[in-house]
Amino acid sequence: MSGPPSTYDALVVGGGHNGLCLAAYLARAGWSVGLLERRHEEGGGLNTEEPSIPGFYHNLHAQFMEFLDYMPFYQDFDLERMGSRSVYPEAQCGITFADGRAPLIIHRPDLLDRTHKSIARYSKADADTFCELKRKTMEIDQFLAASLYNPPPVAEQGKLPNPLANPMIEPMFAHLGLDPTYTLKSPKVIIDELFETPELRMLLYRECVEWGTPVEMEMGGTAFVMSVLWLSAIWKLMIGGTHTLAHAMTQACLREGVTFLESAEVTKIVLSDSRAVGAETADGRTFQARHVVASSVDVRQTLLDLVGAENLSELWRKRTERFRYGPSHVLATTTWCLTEAPHYRSAEVDPEIDRCFYTVVGFEDPDQMMDYIRAAYGDHVPERPGAGMWVNSLFDPSQAPAGMHVATGWFFFPTADRLDERGWEEVRRTYNDRFLELWTQSAPNINSSTVLANRLYTPDQMDSKNRMRFGDFSNGAFAVDQLNSSRPFPEAAQYRTEIEGLYLCGASSHPGGGIHAGPGYNAYKAIAADHGLAELWEANGRIY
Amino acid sequence: MAEVFSTAWLAQWAELINSDESLPDHAPPGLWRIYLRIEGDSASPYVPQDESLHLLLHLEDGRCTKLERGAGPPGPRDLDFRFSGPAAVFEQVAAGQRDPVDAGLEGDIKIAGDMGFLLRHAELVKEIVDLYVGRLETDWPKGKPPYGGEAVSAA
Amino acid sequence: MSGDVSTAVRPTDAADGEDGRLSFDAVIIGAGHNGLTLGAYLARSGLSVGVFERRGEEGGGLCTEELTLPGFLHNVHANYHTFVGLAPAFRHLELTEEGLEYVRPEVQMASVFDDGQALCVHTDAERTHASIARISERDADTFRRLQAEARRYVDLMLETFMYGPPVGINDLTKALVTFGLDKRSEFLEAKLRGSTIAQFLDRHFESDAVKAHLAFHAAICGYATDAKGLAIGFPLLVGKIDNWQLCLGGSHRLAHTLWRDLVRHGGLVHVQCDVARILVADGRAVGIELTDGREVQARQLVASSIDVEQTVGRLLAEDPSTAALRAKRSELRHPAWSLFSVHLALSEAPHYAAAAFDPDVDRAWVMNLGYSRVGDLIADWKAAREGRLPDPHPNAAVNSLFDTRDAPPGKFTGLLRQIVPAKPQNGSIESWDEVKDEYATRCIETWQRFAPNIQDAVIASAIDTPADIERKLTNMRDGDWMVGEIALDNLLDKRPLPELANYRTPVERLYMCGSTQHPHGFITFAPGYNALQVIAQDLDLEPWWRWV
Incomplete structure (x- = not known):
């Protein structure tokens, strides 16, 4: 039986957004590219399904898009023409309370006056501080983006990477007017020092972890700027769900001539003379790579499962084995089919909370929020099931049947291995109901009469669905020793591996998880440099 | 009598078609271009193996305006129907040893083109086929089918 | 350090209208396998094609x-x-x-x-024979003859009946008689058009179990056992009784394959785009309007692969030329x-x-x-x-x-x-x-x-x-x-209504190309392929798929 070609210039393992991004650039540079995807759908975490009732669409992984305006893949391949569309909600992220207290709502950066007004209900000083920091951060957003869309700094020969040696840090803190000692502190300490309002602190803790950054991670000053100041409240909603972005990316790849090999689970990266030359799939097919095999799956699967520990040096084997997953970004997705959108008690004070893109529900004070985060990070399913919720149908009617609504949210949970199968089953059976109790307290109209169906996807299922190991959305813990020039580990931080021809292009590499396609883009830069491919970057007026 | 597939044989066939007075009544208006690809096989002594005969038949308003051997297959834009199959099958049909409808049904002669046309104009198709089978007097100087094999008898 | 390869959108792309709105030669409503099939053929014919799908995934039933x-x-x-x-799509679109x-x-x-x-x-027909023979020797022999006969003609017949615009049941019966098929067949008879599958089975088979199995097989194909006239299709079903195939990796993979072929040839599928209206100017389809208010220009044609009720009743609600069809909506047959x-x-x-x-x-x-x-x-x-x-x-x-x-x-x-x-x-x-x-x-x-x-x-x-x-x-x-009942009076040139049976509509350059059309639902590719024949005629397209 004839089929697609078996030999390509490059094989890309994994059809998530990073694999798609790298494949598109390689193909545009003139290479033949075979993209191998284990699942029946492309997109990885760009996954939208109808898990309960047909017509109610839920994003099961990625929820919001903060990088559409920065993502080179998005611009260079005109993904909007390929069918991607987004909405930029005005009220971006908020927190609501069961006692009907004023909500806190952070609006889009172009609507800072509204943000100011919301925070000023609690503290004018906090409102001034936050809005000024946000404004100044957005002035340098291109430079912040450049730090994602470039390989991390190369450590001096023979020396360990120094996370504080990044030349960008000092001018950045100077521009923002932030104390340089913040570089050493954790986001939580910085938040507590900068802001006095407990309600704002809670919201910002949550914003910080939302992006995978542990709020108590020391030497977290840069991470604070990135996750709390820059990447919050610039979220876009994908019309039709995040999978439509995967669709657009796939159409872009097809137009460049990428060959899609789907339902193709790679079980082995084939080596010849210590060089990566191909891939074998579970169903017995083999594919050859003339120049490059690039893997967008996480580093442990890539090097230990697909290449094999026996083919690694002692150092690389140890480093890979010691690469850690979670608990910083281990999530469960809770999905709800509703007959009406939530109407919060806090809307009595500020009705905008009912039209807020992302709303934190179920936390009444900072201790509850910190208990929650610490429980999840500390191997426990949090006792109090608060969540951050998106009601996408408020902005995009296509995600629910006419007149109905969908709500999707995230719970932070321990890594998948902390509970056995029965344990997670129990969580799936009971946790949504427990959350509903809290949700009803904040939004009395959300109750058994307005909930048509609900379903919970737990970290073990994230693992089995997308092979995001341990349910870690970032494919590797966010920690000082696993970031930037040390991600996944210092020797592998430039997307190259010790196996000639084998590259890393997934979220285990800098800049990590999130729908920015940074690892795929940066891996292209590395491959282009090694193989003399066209410099397809810094196009369209970008500095990266 | 003319040798099978010879120019004289084709002329005789054309004449038969044009002498049939009922044909124009059944035929749809316009030009219909029919191509017969008669593929040499190990059995037929008339078409060498690995070669093909390309016969072109034009029917215009029910009259045969062309019936000739082409140097090669007509361009894809220049035909409406194609009948193709092994020479021995076409020869068996011409010799009255094989039912042409069976040969078509069973896929020995492959038919391509507007199949709906064949249905809507079944009588016309049947008449032309019957002319080929029943009334065309054919000479078989190199031997007559079924060439030692067993003939599939016509219905 | 900017590279020398342009990162601008490729100039071959024809998806933009002059005023920046979406614009295609052909706009297709619905990305089920028929819409995708038609789209892929048109894209391979050089047209720019945009397919608009309400759901988040292409494929419809796939x-x-x-x-x-x-x-x-x-x-x-x-x-x-x-x-x-x-x-034919398997060959023409190189799906393998x-x-x-x-x-x-x-x-x-x-x-x-x-x-x-x-x-x-x-x-293996012999193993089937052995299996049936354990229940009834006679039925095993009868089934072997039926299957052998059906295998002789099934491909040609299905190609003739299914992969072309429909002919009427009278023409069909006449052709059957003209070619003498009823005489040369034990099982194909003109009177089948008046018979149910149950009657056909009673006529030829003796064992309850064998008859039940054969009726079951037809039922899965959507053919009711007791519907008058469906016996005419039964021998053809038997001809394919051993060609049931499983799409590896899930049926959706076929949708992906068609989609990829379409996009490779310059077409695009826009998912999560519900169509609100078909735009008509001077009696001719010129585009669509989406429920989010965007307009999409169709420079040459619009084809709908969705049901008649929505196409005529909702998308053309204000179009006067289809008023008569709207009045006949209640005549549309659903089981x-x-x-x-x-x-x-x-x-x-x-x-x-x-x-x-x-x-x-x-x-x-x-x-x-x-x-x-x-x-x-x-x-x-x-x-x-x-x-x-x-x-x-x-x-x-x-x-x-x-x-x-x-x-x-x-x-x-x-x-x-x-x-x-x-x-x-x-x-x-x-x-x-x-x-x-x-x-x-x-x-x-x-x-x-x-x-x-x-x-x-x-x-x-x-x-x-x-x-x-x-x-x-x-x-x-x-x-x-199956988007329209399978019943003798709702098939061929009666499907879905006589006025729509040849894929054209009262609106010029608006075509029906989905399962509402002849032959019917299922993964046949035929409605899309057949609409293509009519469109090719109207647009004077070179029918490369008929080249031989």
Whole structure:
């Protein structure tokens, strides 16, 4: 039986957004590219399904898009023409309370006056501080983006990477007017020092972890700027769900001539003379790579499962084995089919909370929020099931049947291995109901009469669905020793591996998880440099 | 009598078609271009193996305006129907040893083109086929089918 | 350090209108397999093609989802592909080259009967003969003759009937007689157009079990056992009885393959784009308007692959030229019956009690659970028409026996399907929501009766009712998965209405290209392919697909 070609210039393992991004650039540079995807759908975490009732669409992984305006893949391949569309909600992220207290709502950066007004209900000083920091951060957003869309700094020969040696840090803190000692502190300490309002602190803790950054991670000053100041409240909603972005990316790849090999689970990266030359799939097919095999799956699967520990040096084997997953970004997705959108008690004070893109529900004070985060990070399913919720149908009617609504949210949970199968089953059976109790307290109209169906996807299922190991959305813990020039580990931080021809292009590499396609883009830069491919970057007026 | 597939044989066939007075009544208006690809096989002594005969038949308003051997297959834009199959099958049909409808049904002669046309104009198709089978007097100087094999008898 | 290769959008792209709005030569509504097929042919003909799909995925009935648990792939709708290798699209669109793979299970289908006996249809006709002969020697011989005869003509006939605009039943019958087919065939007779499948079976077969199995097979194809005239299609169904194929990686992979072919040739699919209106100017279709207000220009044609009710009633609601059609909406035929499915994640494959009689049943694909006489089927059709839930005789399929990719290692994906009324109670399709759980339990219990290990093997289940069919695929009105009843007076040039039967509509350059059209629903590719023939004529396209 004839089929697609078996030999390509490059094989890309994994059809998530990073694999798609790298494949598109390689193909545009003139290479033949075979993209191998284990699942029946492309997109990885760009996954939208109808898990309960047909017509109610839920994003099961990625929820919001903060990088559409920065993502080179998005611009260079005109993904909007390929069918991607987004909405930029005005009220971006908020927190609501069961006692009907004023909500806190952070609006889009172009609507800072509204943000100011919301925070000023609690503290004018906090409102001034936050809005000024946000404004100044957005002035340098291109430079912040450049730090994602470039390989991390190369450590001096023979020396360990120094996370504080990044030349960008000092001018950045100077521009923002932030104390340089913040570089050493954790986001939580910085938040507590900068802001006095407990309600704002809670919201910002949550914003910080939302992006995978542990709020108590020391030497977290840069991470604070990135996750709390820059990447919050610039979220876009994908019309039709995040999978439509995967669709657009796939159409872009097809137009460049990428060959899609789907339902193709790679079980082995084939080596010849210590060089990566191909891939074998579970169903017995083999594919050859003339120049490059690039893997967008996480580093442990890539090097230990697909290449094999026996083919690694002692150092690389140890480093890979010691690469850690979670608990910083281990999530469960809770999905709800509703007959009406939530109407919060806090809307009595500020009705905008009912039209807020992302709303934190179920936390009444900072201790509850910190208990929650610490429980999840500390191997426990949090006792109090608060969540951050998106009601996408408020902005995009296509995600629910006419007149109905969908709500999707995230719970932070321990890594998948902390509970056995029965344990997670129990969580799936009971946790949504427990959350509903809290949700009803904040939004009395959300109750058994307005909930048509609900379903919970737990970290073990994230693992089995997308092979995001341990349910870690970032494919590797966010920690000082696993970031930037040390991600996944210092020797592998430039997307190259010790196996000639084998590259890393997934979220285990800098800049990590999130729908920015940074690892795929940066891996292209590395491959282009090694193989003399066209410099397809810094196009369209970008500095990266 | 003319040798099978010879120019004289084709002329005789054309004449038969044009002498049939009922044909124009059944035929749809316009030009219909029919191509017969008669593929040499190990059995037929008339078409060498690995070669093909390309016969072109034009029917215009029910009259045969062309019936000739082409140097090669007509361009894809220049035909409406194609009948193709092994020479021995076409020869068996011409010799009255094989039912042409069976040969078509069973896929020995492959038919391509507007199949709906064949249905809507079944009588016309049947008449032309019957002319080929029943009334065309054919000479078989190199031997007559079924060439030692067993003939599939016509219905 | 800017590179020398332009990163601008490729100039060959013709998807933009002058004023920046979306613009294509051909705009197709609905990305089911017919819409995609038409789109791919048109794209290969050099037209810029935009397909607009309401759902988040292309494929329509080619829908594969992890309904139960991650890693278990369930074909929510189409599961059996019987036109593999026959539909011209396989050749013309080079689907295999694009990566499409099929498997044709050796034991194609089987029946396990109440009395513990079983019957298997193999790809090997001799083994089928041996299996039937254990029940009736005479029926085994008859079936062998029927199958042999049907195999002789099935490809040519299906190609002739299906892959071209429809001819009338009178023309068809006349051709049958002119070519003497009724005389040269034991089974094809002109009088079949007045017969039910049950009558055909009674005429030729003696054993209740054999007849039940053959009627079951036709039922899965959507052919009711007791509908007058459907006997005419029965020999053709038998001709393909051993060509049931499973799309590896899930049926949705076929949709992906068609989609890729379309996009490779310059077309685009826009998902999650619901169409609000077909734009008509001077009696001619010039574009569509989406529900979000965007307009899409169609420079040459618009084709609708969705149902007539929506196309004429909703999308053309204000168009005067289709007023007469709108008035005839009530004449559109939808069956009273639909399908109820239970999708299962299983820890074991079923082990049938009847394996003691014939071990091959354990490796059969399509399984009839308990229809033991034709009357059992007729009772189900009757119950469905009267709005009663039949005693379940579901059919079962475990695709993982043949495709290890559709379940985690060592696990299995299962499907139970039952003929049911579309509207079980009070004439309301929504009432399924109340009865579905209990009915699913009854379906599983039936399976348990024949495969005693199955209940313990169930890890998770997901139910898909006629109401869910309609919710997911809105053109399958009332759960009508063939988008228009299969009945002799709703086929060929009568389908869906005589005025629309040749794919053209009263609006110039607006075409119908979906399952509403001849031949009917299922994964045939034929409505899209046939609409193409008409469009090619109207647009004077070079018909490269007919080049030989």
